[in-house]
Amino acid sequence: MQLRFPGALLHHHQLLQRLVEREIAGRYRGSVLGWGWSLLTPLLMLAVYTFVFSQVFQARWVDLEEAGPLGFAINLFAGLIVFNLFSECVSQAPTLILNNANYVTKVIFPLDILGVVSVAAACFHAFTSLVILMIFQLLAQGAVPITLLWLPLVWIPLVGGCLALSWVLSALGVFLRDIGQVVGIVLNMMMFLSAVFYPLSALPERWQPILKINPLVVIIEQTRRVAVAGESPSAIYLLAGSAIALLFCELSHRAFQKARRGFADVL
Template identity: 40%
Template sequence: MISKAKNYFKRNRNIVVQFVKRETASRYKGSYLGFLWSVLTPLLMLIVYTFVFGEIFQAKWHAESTNKLEYAVIIFAGLTTYNLFSEVVGRSPFLILSNTNYVKKVVFPLEVFPVIAVGSALVNAAINFVLIAIFTVIVNHTLHWTVILLPIVILPLLFFTLGVSWLLSALGVFLRDIGQVIAIVIQALMLLSPILYSVDTIPLKFRWFYYLNPITYFVGDIRNVMIWGKVPILSIFVLELLVSIIICVVGLFFFRKTKHGFADVM
């Protein structure tokens, strides 16, 4: 099935590329600075994080840390990782509903809409990752070689997000309230993931939940390779990848099984 899916999306990659370009361009259409906002927005947010957490709260990720920018960069890396997931998942219940004109076109591959959503979110995340790399050099006075592993460690996140998106985009057609439920879940999950704080600060009796939360591993892997120069533990990473691929395949299978009923309820 994976081989068939690979060939299917290879045939439709031009559609995906064109839609991603269109979505990226439409975000800033009509604005004076245009695509430059993709750089300015995360840069301004990083400045805000540095001021709030570094100056006001005097927050430190490690007790021995003396750099006020470090905490902001660590948080920014976590939020960038989580936002890639949450942006796609938040849109997923409405992906098919907002493209009803394509549903009745028998030849149009509806499966590409979640792929387009992931691609669009990945463009923004890529810009943020470049900024993280730049500010990591400022904080650590070096850029660890492990940063080259970023395209690899991000794969489980992409597979997981894509699988969840296929599942939710199909369910959103039949269960219209799921969009509101997902919006609440996304907000709660951000606070229940080690993004604004370290897993080490969580009481032992609650840590089991964080170790079951896949976001914990995605955020940890990206922080490790980009900021701390650590290589992810191979056994854990392979398990992440396998589970993410399984979720991706299950999501695609569910989408394909239910898509024939989309036109009947829209």
């Protein structure tokens, strides 16, 4: 099957670039700290989660017990970066078309790039959090693993999955207004079922295969592997994950293009 969505998006690359810049700049326009909020927010989240889980509940990272709260915080933050990227994309998707209804009546406007803009903005904030993670590693451990360079490849399935879900959920959100409420509930559940606050190895063996059904668990584990443990990613994950993500993107893009024909009638 020939992939159509990359060519469709590249055709509007200049418009896409301007919309991404506007989305990032507009989020903090008028605020006192501006872009500083993208730094402060993950730091505050890291501090609270680390205190609650490592001090109140006395949680320890199974593979890094000697590292104490610092090791826990680094692993926790690496998982949070992945989950927050996913959550930001998915939570905005159901209202993506509804909030830009004025574009629906403009036949020449490519509605499919709205999902790309949302994912690109989320990736920017994830990159900001990643910079904080590296600074934290330098202060706590004195070095950043060179295997961190694998991260762009490790995140191909994540970004592809977020883009595909953005197209699917944004189209469904036009016809089913309740989809936003469902997505909110599912995200709250997934936060605790995606191995964000614990390693997969901490679970009993009978539960590990069940949690691996959740793609986020695999992505988070691979992210920690290259960003924290200093190990190379799984070759099977890179190949299979990327192929599945591309296929999912293609199918979702085609479904979105078919569904958009009915947007104007509903809106």
